[in-house]
Amino acid sequence: MLSFLHSADWQIGKPYARVEDPDKRAKLRQVRIEAIDRIGQCARDQQAAFLLVAGDLFDSPTPSSSDISAVCQALGRLSCPVLVIPGNHDHGAPGSVWHQRFFQEECQRRAPNLQVLLNREPLVLEQAIVLPCPLLRRTDSQDPTAWVRSIDWEALPSDRPRILLAHGSIHGFGSEDLDADGDNLASSQNQLRLDDGLMGQLDYVALGDWHGLKQVHARGWYSGTPEPDRFPRHDAYRDGVVLAVHVERGVPPQVSPLPTAALQWHTTAVHLSGDDELEHFEATLQTLLGDEPGGHLLLLEESGSLSLEGHRRYDALLERLEAQLLRLKRRGRCAQAPDPSELRALSQRPSDPLIANVAQRLQSELGDSALVEERRELLQLALAELHRCAGT
Template identity: 35%
Template sequence: MRFLHTADWQLGKPFGRFEPEVRAALGEARFDAIDRIGEVAAANQVEHVIVAGDIFDTEGPEDRVIVQAVSRMQRYPCRWWLLPGNHDYARNGGLWDRVRGKASDNIILLTEPVAQEMEAGVWLLPAPLLHRHHLDDPTELFDSMETPGAKLRIGLAHGSIRDFTARGETKNQIAPDRAKRSNLDYLALGDWHGTLKVDPRTWYAGTPETDGFQRDEPGHALMIELAPGVEPKVEPVRTGRFQWLLRDWALQDTAAFSAECDVLLSAIDPAATLLRLSLAGITGLADRVEILSRLEDDLRHRLRFLDVRAADLVGRPGEQDLADLKVEGLLGIAAEKLTETIAAGGTEAILARRAMERLFVEYHRGSQA
């Protein structure tokens, strides 16, 4: 049997720290990922997609979020098996009743811990979260779930097999050896937002559309092939559009900056890239000004989003820089005093460096007028 394992769609995620244009693009990409999953299923004649929790970002999404999710899934003939997670946990009169009122027959809501026969002899054992946090292992119920005539047993759960710090939940703890304990052929997990192999029968699919600066790769779903008594075949399939990249560049001059830019741009789709860039090193003052100018005037406009951290990129005025400023009389006096303050170090040196850079920029701006 083959099926797709996905999780952590978090539809309706607000992305509030970004400008409206970026927020809109990131939000729409999460719905588009449903289409990519459906297209992969259709192209490979896969009849089942199991979603391991956090389909929605909150338990109270807007109606548009629900309708978009349902309508996207309805476009494809596969069956969608949806498990409530900690963001969209199941409760009476809540989100899942709203979804049920709009869903078609090919969308199955797993709001109760009851085994479901997906195909003859193939059983899906769901562990829906009924609260945001469970003190007990939500998968313990797998041991007592009846699966008569089972050829394959597939567990579906949302939680942590270890502490994932900032990205995972310390609650809803799942035994790392749950697949072995409960005689599962495969355990499909959600909560961790990157693809992660726990053991040959236990995987996190990760989010289908990356949503943070943690890893280079875009989002994936997992194509799973199961047969009795054989280890699962697991193939990651790209579903994500956007990449969220973290880069640290150590620079000495504009030539080093240009080389780093060339390497970056040759490896990415700029319009689908969000970049958090940290700069460090000691350059000439003119080089630092040019580097920051090119970031603002060129690279920022190429990328979907750019966040620059340049506090550790130090620009020291060279002899020619000072010579140019000294020509201007009072500017030269100011430059000399700032240079002395920078050389002395301490907290005032930080402000002096910024003032020197501002002085240099304004001098060149005035000379070009």
Template identity: 30%
Template sequence: MAFRFIHTADWQLGRRFGRFDDALSGQLSAQRTEAITRIARAADQHDCAHVLVAGDVWDTTTPGNAVLRQPLDVMGENPGITWWLLPGNHDADGPDGLWDRVEAIAPTNVRALRTAAPVEIEPGVHLLPAPWARIHHGEDLTRWMEAAETPDGAIRIGLAHGSIKTFGTKDEGRASGETTEVIPPDRAATARLDYLALGDWHGRAGINARTHYPGTPEPDRFKAGDRGQVLLVEIDGPGAEPRVTDIPTAQYRWPVISATLRVDGSDVGADVERQIEGSAARHTLAEIHVSGETTVAEWAAFEAYLAELTDRCAHVEIRGASTVDLKVVAEDLDALDAQGSVRAAAEELRARREDMSLSEADRQLAGEALRLLFGFAATAEPAR
């Protein structure tokens, strides 16, 4: 019978969302703990006795007692599951004593992996953890796995937290092995691992057949294509290629939606709507990147749609509105004012927006002023 377990990571319990109002922030924070229940349900449904959490269980090394205890209580409420928790970079096993606190109150089915040494979690199944002892360790914590001995015929599962390649540094994008901080993508092979369960990337990523990032079970940032899931991993035996299945767990979605406006009459709102997936709108935090060009009338309609969407969604952020090229046609100007000063002002603003001798900021400002003017016109009472 195949060995089955749930691979998850980056719960980041206790994370708070300051960019949103308190109500939404509270819901988002609460959902991170609620996700544990959904993970337990998935483990139960798929007959998994083990949940491997590949680091960043907590968002910080100094969570308050409630943030520390409540998730542990949830895990304790599922005694049929053993929860294997690995310290990551957010919750490193350092001087803050987080993992001492965890071990002091953890239920018996919760195991903290604080030492880089093989642990037999089932007969014939050995876990090789690579815990973080401090935030900046400057080395590949999985290297030890190559030399780690386990009994012949044992299933070897590596559990680590970190990047396969670096981000946000001078080494960004370099292949692994060039820096010491990253995990080599072939670590599963070099360490004779049947599976390397990784954490750190909040998005789902399969590096190779034996190496996977599950992403966070409950997304916490705008990212295109991010859904929030855990991985069901099944290993038939030593050396067998694991079967990996995504199991959705997220309550909230954080899509990044690109809305390119065109003057050809295409319905951008419908495009956006498709990406929102209408029924889940109230659990959607959408970041809409607006670009392209549009007419005054279509812009007004699109703005109205965005206003309505904002009401429906948990949160909507509009980016790039000032970059949209407002195509002002003669009818727009006529609608404003047939001959008078308003028309002259609109034409002046339009000329400024198209004046390439002005800075980008000045041109955008002129566009914004023009949009305001048309906005006033659209909402003004009929001229006397």
């Protein structure tokens, strides 16, 4: 039985433009390169005959020279051949990385085990037949797998498993439906038609484009990205793996996800309805992030309200988190609702009539039931700033 690895969507060189700290952006980019060594360890453990990369090895068709060198050096350390097709991010159009002299020289020098499949034609190996469906432009209105339907199957060796290698979305499921978010835009083309007639000729379909692990057919899988690059939308979402595939001709494949991720991406919700809940929230974060939050990214979905003093403590906690985490992304809002004692401390200040007067005017306007929400939020922020300046 043939054993190989299936991966995709490495997107080396991904800019992480929403991460403001340049040092953190650099770490996120470096971790994606380091994932290649973890894949290499999986290849050795599984005694893989080869590694298939189903598109988007690079994030751009024109990656930097340093990224090209780093990738070739890492791939050259792998103990097996690496077969790659271009995806929509690193498509194979003229002028793209695959045609550049620098890449070709680095590949020859550092990664002679790397083979880029730019032609839509069967690759007959000793152990298998690979049917590559490279993307030769970013978006293709034609099905990249269409050429496979014209194959004379009888002319191919009958004793070797047939593996389709493709990048795109299948009908009813794909990146444009489920995989896009505010940080990652989706492609609306590159549709793959994996009908029963085609699937009946194949033993395994290695797919890329969807960044989460997903089985779409008894013989078809998206491997997901080996290093996560987005916040999970639901508990069932899984990425940060490479697939170990065991297959032989005419037999359903055996597929096992192997972990490769170094970083952890979390989505958590917090609803705060009182200052006394802050300690519990902090303990929850400690359990989630542990003692080394520098390897974590957090999407925090906020709601509820706190007193002015409680919100000050909450902001200080989030400021610490933002410094410690690789990224803190906030969604929603925890409102500021001054409690009666805070309002009295601001509005009843004989020694500070200016502050008292401003506080009373803000309170009066906040009491208007017809106040629009944006104005209410602005007034609450003004009260919080007044509370800070007064040192109450």
